[in-house]
Amino acid sequence: MSASSKKNCDPVPASSPAFQIDCPRKSRSFDRLSVLPEYIDNGDCSCVCEYCGVLFWYVERALNMSTAAHPRYTHCCRGGTVILPYLYRFPSQFTGLYESRSFLKDVRAYNSMFLMTSFGANVDDDINDSRGPYVFKVSGQISHKIRSLLPDPAKGPRFLQLYLFDIDHEVENRLRDFDGPGSNTLDSTVINYLSRFLAESNEYARTFKNAKQMAEEMELESYAVRLFNHIEDRRYDLPLPGSLGCIVNGDDTTSTTYDIIIHSHHGHPQRISKLHPSYMPLQYPPLFPFGEEGWSPRLKLANRRGASAQNLTMNMYYAYHIHARQHIWSPIMNSSRLFQQYLVDAYTCIEESRLDYIVKHQSNLRSNYVSGLYDALSKGDRDVGSIGKRIFLPALFTGGPRFMYNHYLDALSICRVYGNPQYFITFMCNLKWPEISRYMDTHHQTDTHSRADIISHVFNIKVREFIRFLKEDKSFGDVEAYLYTIEF
Template structure:
């Protein structure tokens, strides 16, 4: 599909959503913030994701607009196509059969396995499945790096074919070969009919599969010399047409005369598996054939931003490319955002690629980053490496790299500077994401086959908006008094949900001096259901620890027979400060639970 503008119909008929304000109330962790002026009806609803980018038709919430370039009558968004500078072809709509498969619960629960059945490269990573033990939502977690490996066209003697080899070798028993790694005792959770349907569709649509089928036909011929399959490592900078088999790769007999630096040469029989470079345009299509059904090119270093003047000389970065893909667009169907658990794996894979690319750049430009620290000498003394034999070649990570020691040290110094000016903070608040926020539920109602865990991008976007609105609410409504400074950090829980730790500094007139003043803002008691049933339900559903102890001795918080979080807490008739300055909240045996 070309880049011309698509016709739009009325957005109201497309969404058909309830735009009314919800009465649900956000909650906080560990303790409950109390303010008599804030009621359940004051919940801030950010509305529906029905604002459309004027360039690429990507959906946004109104609060995601670029404030500096937006006006009252025209909202602009830059997180998708950078204001129209990212120009990529729209994906073609998949077959109706594929769409129906992506709507079936059995298929979606095993989509990662079905993708592995047809994957042409092996996914090399330490996948941590222990995190999915229990009743929580599914999370894809790895440890370390990710490698994509590609083998030869034919397997070694007396070995079964794997991955790419199943498109070329022993195709008479192809279905059985593909299901064999997923069979246990002759039983498999995958459906052979579904595998057969997917194979038929990919043979007719996927350019990579067509190329490897051609190699299979050559392997069956007796008078064909030894050959290789060459997958091109570059793409045309100007042409954004949908790729064809001819521009994906070629079958050659003498690859050394024509190959370039990033071309992939797949040998017939000789040679072992090779690691695919992350900047190859077929890096993702080879690994995720169910998401890239037509075998189209992915990101390439030959892609440039669209524009006039010098902007043409700016390359399209990997981060810009995948940010563009991870946005729903109006009147456009894409399999990528409906991939469920496979989308989680894809996002993790993409993140690792982006991080490795940044690290490669830092490693190749050490002379620039090491100037301030005299090539690591100062770092060595700070670490205590005074002996010369302990000082080796180091790769210095600058403070601009998120998570690096200098990044953490710089923010630590900023926090100390705030404390030096404003004193110690008054409030420590944990703002936690809730997947049952009405905005998330309304968005996911457009995709009945998906759960909140299947769209981590939407959860992160809504949480970011909510966090900014919460900070604005605290400052403007002055629920804690006049806020003089704030500091926060965003982390992710074991189940993938984000939460934020916030420190607040208040004016001297709003500082809590007596323990009884704490009860005006914080309550550690279960609300009375007869007085405030709505708040009572929120606390019971979202803020109760456990069960643990005798009720559930195998709970994760149980250590040596007792709760590591010290639950249940002791009853306290009044709030007080102990000798060490620690506060003990009022917990009266009200009998509400």
């Protein structure tokens, strides 16, 4: 049925199995209200943020700031207020690794071989035993721990220590130390190249190696390396030699706030704070090959229009880095399964920071006192002496008990006013949606599951467009109220 016959057709019945639209690709002048409810194609990811060059779909524009001819976007750099360093050029041999299927298949194994800090988490590998796309899933907290500079003679060098000892047999040592999944399929040529490249280019590896050499020249029996917890105001250049850390005498290891003190020996593994700029670079050397600094509490938004500088939050930082940019190649965005691990790691950092804030500001969350008393009484804790200290999550914490309970009450209130829902409609994310397929073809990528960001972009577009279709096209009549949930 053609678009011109829409006015003469009846609304789609409730028994209709699906909505599809037979129409050409959407352009900026495309009038979606003039076509039948079949399949709405949202076009290509071709719109560019004028400030940072991130690629978006046209429908993702900020409606209150955009015009039809000049779309603007805020999810990436907050209108140009987030300015962070990024590299324009990587060696061709390095970028070529991320185009190799064999490398991407074992990219997590290669990262585990070169990481400088251990990855502590309860990883659920059983979820990938069945058919379906690869999923990286953890439960509980994630921690990064770093060991001493000198290895235990009984165990041999591990993690960071592999960068410093027995360099002539580094590849053999790394293969011998690594016994994880995929160890039999790892390419020694790739390992040899990454060993040489990171040893020459990674500022953290060079800092540790220089500290070891200086200690040997000065005949120090005990020494330590201090990694600074600061970020200089650099926007587009690489870390300078000596800017990330320094060597200190073993007797002078007083730590300032969040500085990392790595002892030469006799040091137990210490946990790296998520607030330290080396938290991610030490864990993901293939993603930060030059030792680029990560997020720090000292980062500020760009000062615009004379306003006072505001803090650049952890959420803003990671949102900036997980967007694909025009003409800018990023190892993070092209690392397939390692990209999934990085996303999970970043998300847990953000959640933990929010929880830490709630714990430290319990006295300011005055409404929680009343809620806490009610919760205690409802659970039968009438003896104040036996209650102890409770930490209450406010309703603003996404996913918390009060957050879910408030939404549940809102849903009941809507049903009480408007009655029970008339339609229960479901749809699932389809990895073969034309928008996703075209994006993968345009960027020469084959594994759709390796770009969870693109899948999320398109799925959220479809959710918003479907709700708009129900409200504006009125195929089921006037919409007085609607509720929806997203399940994973």
